Amino acid sequence: MHHRRPGAQGNPLRRDADRTRARLHAAFMLACLLAVICGAAVGRSAWTDAGRAAAEIARHRNSVTAVTVGETTYRVGSAPSTRPVPVAPATWRDTSHRVHTETVPVPAATRNGETIRLWVDDQGNATTAPPGRAHIALNAISLGTGASAGIVLAAGAIVRARLCIVDARSGRAWASEWASVEPGWSGRLRPGQDSGDD
Incomplete structure (x- = not known):
């Protein structure tokens, strides 16, 4: 069944x-x-x-110790809404022991003669840190x-x-559908229908 x-x-x-x-x-x-x-x-x-x-970028960048040789100032960003960046002149030696002097970003309130950590490229020029995880x-x-x-x-x-x-x-x-059903269901006459019509 x-x-x-x-x-x-x-x-x-x-x-x-x-x-x-x-x-x-x-x-x-x-x-x-x-x-x-x-x-x-x-x-x-x-x-x-x-x-x-x-990883490829990190292969071409090294961290070195630099010494500031001037007072900290502020560099204005390229866009109007960018906050000023503290910078100071600093000197360092690259992996080939060549001396470099350049104005680099530093922590705020860094004084003359302080040591800072700096990322440099293969030529010893200051650069940014490789992207982190x-x-x-x-x-x-x-x-x-x-x-x-x-x-x-x-x-x-x-x-x-x-x-x-x-x-x-x-x-x-x-x-x-409602237009066809409602007149009969409610008892209301359709247009053209007499009361005696079924």
Whole structure:
């Protein structure tokens, strides 16, 4: 004897618009899952590439001890909103024992004659420190989050537009069906119908 599963025929009150809405919501959830996967892949790729680049940069930079030979002043940044950077003239020897003198960024309130740690390139010129793990991680997280957010926002906009279309069609269908049912259900006469008409 064949037993029919409950719900095998579907809910008779469930309309095509309801099924379309359910499919759109499922598609959006799938897009969110895809966004997480893509964001993780982008973040991992950014972490790997930036780590490799940072290791290459670190191979060509060294930390040396420098001595300030003047008072600390402040250098204004290129953009109006940039905070002034404390700088001072300093002298140091590179790995080939050549002497260099240059105005370099220093901690605030550094006095004349103080020693500071300085990053230099292969030619012994002052440069910035190689990117650290925290900077690389922050960049990877930002890129991964941005990729995920972009996918979610795009999917949300498409689903929302489709839902608006479905809702508009559903509203028109309800209005049409109600116009054909309501006069008989309420007893109100249709236009052109006499009271003796069935």
